[in-house]
Amino acid sequence: MKMSDINLSGIVYVLSYGVALWCIIAGAYLFILSGTAPFRFQLIAAAIIVTGGVIICILHGLIRRAEVKFQRLTSGFKCADFSPNANYELSRNDIGGYFGIDTTHGTILMVSLHDKIFKGKILADYAGYYCEGTTLTIMFNDVNFPTFELRMRSGSKCREFAHRLDVLKSASYRPEKQPGNDFGMHVQRIAPPVA
The missing domain is CATH 1.20.58 (Methane Monooxygenase Hydroxylase; Chain G, domain 1)
Structure with a gap:
């Protein structure tokens, strides 16, 4: 550690x-x-x-x-392109960590106060995940932002949430509405200044 x-x-x-x-x-x-x-x-x-x-x-x-x-x-990040599905939302208020997916619009919000991260992505950028102990690492097809880590309360919660993410990589899943690239810019506009 x-x-x-x-x-x-x-x-x-x-x-x-x-x-x-x-x-x-x-x-x-x-x-x-x-x-x-x-x-x-x-x-x-x-x-x-x-x-x-x-x-x-x-x-x-x-x-x-x-x-x-x-x-x-x-909650201030919610907008027309982001209203997270409760099954795809993790919030660790105690450590300032958040990960949420709007499966309808295909948008992802990631917040880590500890690491000073405020990112909005689209599901097309999502590459996969891996779960090690209580840490869930989400991977993206982005050279500048390849991973996002979120610490879970237990290893079983980590694996349970990770298995839900498998559906998003299946060939049968498609968001109902295609988001633009504006969601990432929306998050950057609303995010507090990082010192």
Whole structure:
């Protein structure tokens, strides 16, 4: 695993949850031990428990806010040429990853906040996929953008979604409406500036 694969904000969240749980457990232990002690020790124990609870509430609020913000971002790309089919849509709001296919118009949207990717493609550019562990790699017939990687929650989810993609490469599948090359330009216009 490369260092770039490690999500620093994820490490911060895990450490914060650890501190919060430690506060709750330590506070409960102190509260139990302070049964015959002066009242101020029970207040200190209760304050430690409340601190752990507040940390957890703040973390849940921050995570939820980031997920809602990402959902708003990805829904902003919907247009006449892109309304993704629910069976061909993957969204990892927690890590800022999205992959969706509109099977009617034959358009594909890919977003990765971590890698700063905002791409719109047509299914004619789709070349295949491979699934390795929890990483799904989508391949394209494009020298400048040959692959797009999306990390799944589990290997079984990766394989399940990948098998759905097999239908798109079959000779019997054709999009109902042929998109122009405008979808990629539409995505670039709407995408936030990449710093």
